[in-house]
Amino acid sequence: MTKIGILSKIFGKKKPKNSSYAQMMTGNVPIFSQYGTDIYSYDVVQQAIRCIVSEVKKLQPRHIREGTNNRDITAVRGNIQTVLDCPNPVMTTTEFLEKITWLLLLNYNAFIIPFYDVWADKDGTEIRSYRQLYPIQPSNVEFIEDSKGDLYVHFTFSNGYDTTLNYDDVIHIKYNYSVNEYMGGNSNGQPDNQALLKTLGLNDILLTGVAKAMQSSYAVNGIVKYNTMMDNGTIEKALKEMERKLANSENGFLPLDLKCEFEPIKNEVSLVDADTLEFIDSKILRHWGVPLCILTGDYTKEQYEAFYQKTIEPIVIALSQAFTKKIFTSRQLSFGNKIQFYPKDCVFMSTAETLEMIRLLGDTGSLYENEKRVFLGLPPLPELEGVRKMSLNYVDVDIANEYQMGGDTDERQISKRKKKS
Helix, strand or coil, rough: CCHHHHHHCCCCCCCCCEEEECCCCCCCCCCCEECCCCCCCCCHHHHHHHHHHHHHHCCCEEEEECCCCCCEECCCCCHHHHHHHHHHHCEEEHCCCCCCHHHHHHEEEEEEEEEEEEEEEECCCCEEEEEEEEEECCEEEEECCCCCCCEEEEEECCCCCEEEEEECCEEECCCCCCCCCCCCCCCCCCCCCCCHHHHHHHHHHHHHHHHHHHCCCCCEEEEECCCCCCCCCHHHHHHHHHHHHHHHCCCCCCCCCEEEEECCCCCCCCCCCHHHHHHHHHHHHHHHCHHHHHHHHHCCHHHHHHCCCCCCHCCCCCHHHHHHHHHCCHHHHCCEEEEEEEEECCCCCCCCCCHHEEEEHHHHCEHHHHHHHHHCCCCHHHHCCCCCCCCCCCCCCCHHHHHHHCCCCHHHHHHHHHHCC
């Protein structure tokens, strides 16, 4: 089915009968406008957000299933993984992640509509087959509830289309989720950019002042004084002659006769010092949790680790939990199904350090094989489910002496004899 055919199914869906606005603890009406782009025109903001987006788009979404011990993890192949690998006809996985991250950071809310077919098996269990995932950008959002207390969300778009969907069928990711019950951002469900806009305004004033100061330094560079008395016509003729000499002086030297005297004007341009400009930039970057070293790409492993844990990891966790909550039914959740976003290309531990950690734990049989892959940022494999190996270079401390002295080297036989004794 084409994109237009898919989206036409959601547009025009009406609000449920006997519905009313959802209740809020504050007593306000849950109607929210989505306008968070007033800061997008600033280059520092774009650069900071781009740093975050560039890391998030490296994530690899995987459908996994955790064992009963919450340790043994296996990958699950099926329609869910297929739609994660190809969300919709116009987006790759990286483009999909890039889109929702930009929407999240600019609006503090990101909405994704999953399209799926649903039916019941012979036991009456609900089965879903997912086809596509579409991020949307509504201009207005309303939360309503029907007579049963079920929560719905009504979207209005800038082109005039609108639709109403069950909130359980909408993946909603919130950023800076604080005072509002339904939306990320401030009490109106919007980004609170007032403090940031003041800093951006100051930065704009400083940069504009620098530009004007540099332009004024080329306005008047000197005065030509004529040492004779001239009438107005002679002055005008002399000015034209001076302009001609300035235009023809390609080597920087200006020919003058004895009647003229040139007095240079010393231009002292007062520019904003570099420390002040760097402080303003750093203050803007701190708003997004992006240090200057990350922006310039000149960072150490420790600096990137701090950036990942402070800024990227909370977004990764939010994505995983939001997708897991809305993709799976309650029954599927009870069997350990999850959507996990693996940071294969943005893990901060070096390969050598990771391999050493795996060797130390893996040799003693403390890790499942799929756990080793997860530590490397790789998705688990179905064929490695429940597989756990250890090195034969280690022996139980209780039988180490007998083993070393050349006795019965079969540890199982030794253990049996010890139990009998």
